[in-house]
Amino acid sequence: MRRLAVVVAVLLVVSMGAAAAAVVHHGELRRGYLKDGLLTVLVIGSDVGPPLRPGDPLRGRADAIHLVAVDTRALRATIVDFPRDAFVGGRKINGHLASGGPSRLEAAVERDTGIAVDFWVLATFRSLENLVAGIGGLDVVVDTPMRDPFSGSDFAAGPQRLDGPQALSFVRDRKSVPGGDFGRTRNQGSALRFAHAQIRRSHRSLPELVRLAGLFARNTATNIPPAELLPLALLAADIPAANVRQVPLGGTAVMRRGASTVLLAPGAAFADIRQGRVGP
Amino acid sequence: MAPWAAMRARLLSKRAIAAWVLVALATAGCQYANEPEPTPPPPDPGNPAPFALTIEHIELAPMANGGMFTGNEAAVPRAAAEAAVEATRAALARYLDTQFVDAATRFGQAGARALLRPGLFDTLTPEQRHALGHLDLPVSGVVTGPATGEATVLFDGGAAYAVSVDYEAKLTIHYRGTDRGHRVVQRGTVLFTAPTWGVESFALTLDVPPPPPSPSTTPTEASA
Numbered sequence: 001m002r003r004l005a006v007v008v009a010v011l012l013v014v015s016m017g018a019a020a021a022a023v024v025h026h027g028e029l030r031r032g033y034l035k036d037g038l039l040t041v042l043v044i045g046s047d048v049g050p051p052l053r054p055g056d057p058l059r060g061r062a063d064a065i066h067l068v069a070v071d072t073r074a075l076r077a078t079i080v081d082f083p084r085d086a087f088v089g090g091r092k093i094n095g096h097l098a099s100g101g102p103s104r105l106e107a108a109v110e111r112d113t114g115i116a117v118d119f120w121v122l123a124t125f126r127s128l129e130n131l132v133a134g135i136g137g138l139d140v141v142v143d144t145p146m147r148d149p150f151s152g153s154d155f156a157a158g159p160q161r162l163d164g165p166q167a168l169s170f171v172r173d174r175k176s177v178p179g180g181d182f183g184r185t186r187n188q189g190s191a192l193r194f195a196h197a198q199i200r201r202s203h204r205s206l207p208e209l210v211r212l213a214g215l216f217a218r219n220t221a222t223n224i225p226p227a228e229l230l231p232l233a234l235l236a237a238d239i240p241a242a243n244v245r246q247v248p249l250g251g252t253a254v255m256r257r258g259a260s261t262v263l264l265a266p267g268a269a270f271a272d273i274r275q276g277r278v279g280p
Numbered sequence: 281m282a283p284w285a286a287m288r289a290r291l292l293s294k295r296a297i298a299a300w301v302l303v304a305l306a307t308a309g310c311q312y313a314n315e316p317e318p319t320p321p322p323p324d325p326g327n328p329a330p331f332a333l334t335i336e337h338i339e340l341a342p343m344a345n346g347g348m349f350t351g352n353e354a355a356v357p358r359a360a361a362e363a364a365v366e367a368t369r370a371a372l373a374r375y376l377d378t379q380f381v382d383a384a385t386r387f388g389q390a391g392a393r394a395l396l397r398p399g400l401f402d403t404l405t406p407e408q409r410h411a412l413g414h415l416d417l418p419v420s421g422v423v424t425g426p427a428t429g430e431a432t433v434l435f436d437g438g439a440a441y442a443v444s445v446d447y448e449a450k451l452t453i454h455y456r457g458t459d460r461g462h463r464v465v466q467r468g469t470v471l472f473t474a475p476t477w478g479v480e481s482f483a484l485t486l487d488v489p490p491p492p493p494s495p496s497t498t499p500t501e502a503s504a
Contacts, residue, residue: 022468023411025404027397027480050351057348127348206444206469206481207339207432213442214341214434219348226343227474230434230442234481 026234038276039070039235041224042106042120043192045171046097049124057124058221062097062105064171064188067115069273075239076279077196080269081189081248083181087261088112102223113270119224127219128171129164131195134215135203137161140170140194148176167191186248197241209233245280325421325454325461328381333373333427333447338365343436361433364440368431368472371395376449379413380464381422387415395470397478411484413466418456418491425450442473455491462489 047053048060065082084094089108096105102120110117123131132138139161146153152169153176155162162170171191177183203212213229224232247269251262272278323329342356372395379391392412393401401409429447433440446469452461468484 022483022485023407024483025400025408025481027400027471027473049348054351124348127346130346206471206483207430207446210432210434210442210444210471211339211341214343217343217434217436218346218353221345221348226436226439227441229343230471230473231480 026238027231036276037071037073038273038278039072039232040115040117040119040273041068041070042066042102042109042117043068044097044102044105044120044122045128045188046122046124049126052125057122058101059098060124062094064185065093065105065109066189066192067109067113067117067273068192069115069278070235070239071276071278072235074243074279075235076243076245077239078245078247078269078273078278079189079192080266080273081185081246082109082264083185083249083251083262085181085253085260085262086249086251086264087256088264092259092261102221113266113273115270115273119222121220121222121224123220125168125172128168130219131164131215132162132167133164134219135195135198135212137163138167138170138191138194139198140167140191142170144178146170146173146176148173150175182248182250186246189246189248193241193244193246196236196239196244200237200239200241204237209237243279245278323423325423325452328422328424328451330381331373331376331424331427331449331451333369333376333429333449335365335369335429335431335445337430338362339430339432341432341434343434343441356435357437358435360438360440361435364435364443364472365431365433367477368443368445369429371472371477372429372445372447372470373427376427376466380449380451380466381424386422387413387417387419389414395479397473397476397480400478400480411466411468411486412482413486415488417453417488419453420456421454423452423454423461425452440474442471444469444471453488458492464488 043064043066044062045064046057046060047063048055049057053060063084065084067080067082068077069080070077082088082093084092086093089096089111093105093108096108102122106117106120109115139159141159142155142157145157146155151172152165153173155170171188172184173187174181174184177187179186199212203209210230213233216233217226217229249264249266249269251264253260253262255261338361340358340361344354344356347353375391375395378385378394380386385391389401392409392414395412427447427449429445432444434442448465448467451464453464454461465487466484469482470479470484471481472478473480
C-alpha cells in the first residue's frame with residue numbers, strides 16, 4: 001500500500017508538473033539588413049501635426065531625435081539622445097526634417113556618425129499622446145520636480161504614471177529641468193526606455209504585441225515595412241530592460257550664424273555602435 | 281326540421297370528431313416534444329470526430345494611419361482581416377486534428393510541422409515540441425471535446441499581416457490496455473504571420489496525464 005501511495009503521489013506531481021507555465025517560442029528576425037546583427041532606428045518627434053499644429057508632420061522641425069541601436073543576437077540596445085540644437089550635417093539637426101523630410105535627417109545622422117540607419121519612425125504631439133494612452137499610461141521616474149506652464153508639466157520627483165497629455169509635457173519641458181534642452185532630450189530618451197520596460201512588463205503576450213503593432217502603425221509615420229512591425233515588436237519584447245543603455249549626448253553650446261547650436265562631444269558613443277558594442 | 285336537426289347533429293358530430301382528432305394530434309405532438317431526445321450513442325474513441333474549432337471573438341488591430349496627417353481617423357475595411365482569421369482558424373483546426381485526432385498522425389510531428397513556418401520545428405527544444413503535442417504516448421483512442429478561441433488581427437485596408445489566436449482545445453485520450461479516459465487540454469496562443477502564414481511564435485501549455493505504468497511494473501504486481 002505504501003508503494004501504491006508513493007506511485008500515486010509521483011503521478012500527481014508529474015501530472016501537476018505538466019500543467020506548468022506556458023512554453024514560449026518567439027520568432028526571430030531573419031531579415032537581410034541584419035547580416036551584421038545590428039538594427040538601427042532613428043526615432044523622430046515632429047513639432048507639426050494636427051490638431052495642435054496643422055501641417056505636414058514630415059516637414060516640421062525635429063524636436064526629438066534619438067538613434068536606437070539593437071544587437072539582435074545579444075538582445076542589447078543603446079539609445080543615443082541628440083539635442084535638437086546639435087550641429088549635424090552642416091546645420092542644426094532639427095532643421096533637416098523641415099528642409100528634406102525624414103530621409104534627409106537620416107542621411108545627415110549617417111554622415112556625421114558613420115552609422116548606417118535602417119529605419120526611421122516619426123511621431124507627433126498627438127500621436128505620442130495616443131501611444132501612451134494605448135499602453136494604459138506611461139510609468140516614469142521623474143528625477144527632479146518639474147513645473148512649467150508652457151509645456152504643462154507639474155510633477156513631483158519620483159515614480160508615477162503619466163497619461164497621454166502628461167507624457168507629452170514630460171518630454172516637452174525644457175524650462176524646469178536641469179540642463180535645459182539637454183535635460184529635455186535626456187527625458188525623451190528616458191521615456192523611450194520607460195515605454196520599453198513597460199511593454200516588457202505588461203504587454204508581452206502575443207495578442208498584446210499584435211495590438212501594440214497596430215497602435216504603433218496607426219500613430220507613427222515610418223519606412224518600416226508593415227510586415228516587419230510585428231517581428232520588431234517581438235524583438236523589443238525579448239530585450240531585457242537591464243540590457244538597454246541610454247547615452248545622452250553632451251557638447252558645447254556656441255552661437256553659429258546667429259543661432260544657438262551645440263557642438264557634440266559624443267565620446268565613444270558612435271564608435272561603439274559602429275563596432276557592434278551595444279548596450280550597458 | 282327533424283332532417284335539418286339530424287343533419288346539424290351529424291355535422292356537429294363531425295366537427296366534434298375533427299376537433300377531438302386535432303386535440304389528440306396536438307397533445308401527441310406536445311408529448312413527443314416533451315419526450316427526451318434519443319440519447320446519442322457514446323462517442324467512439326476509435327473513430328473520433330474532428331475538432332469543431334470556433335473563434336468566438338475577433339479583435340481588430342488596424343494599421344492605417346489614425347489621423348496623424350489629417351486629424352481624422354478613417355474606418356478601415358475589414359474584409360482582409362476577416363478572411364485572414366478564417367484562414368488561420370482552418371489551419372489551426374487542421375493542426376488539432378492531425379496532432380491529436382487522426383490515428384495515423386496523432387502525437388507525431390506532422391501536425392506541428394504543418395502548423396509552423398517551414399524549418400522551425402527542427403529548431404525547437406524538446407519542451408517546445410511537447411507543448412505542441414509531439415509526445416511518445418501509447419494512445420489507443422481519442423474523443424474530441426470543445427475547442428474555442430479568440431483572434432487578434434493586424435491589418436490595413438488591403439491586407440492582413442498577422443493573426444494571433446488564443447485558444448483552448450480539450451480532448452479525452454485512452455491509453456492502450458485501459459478503459460478509463462484521460463482529459464488532455466492544450467491552451468495558449470499561436471501567432472500566424474504573413475507572408476507564409478506559418479506559425480512563427482507560440483506560447484502553449486499541454487496538460488497530459490501520464491500513461492499508466494506498464495503491466496510489468498504495476499503497483500499491485502510490484503507490491504505482491
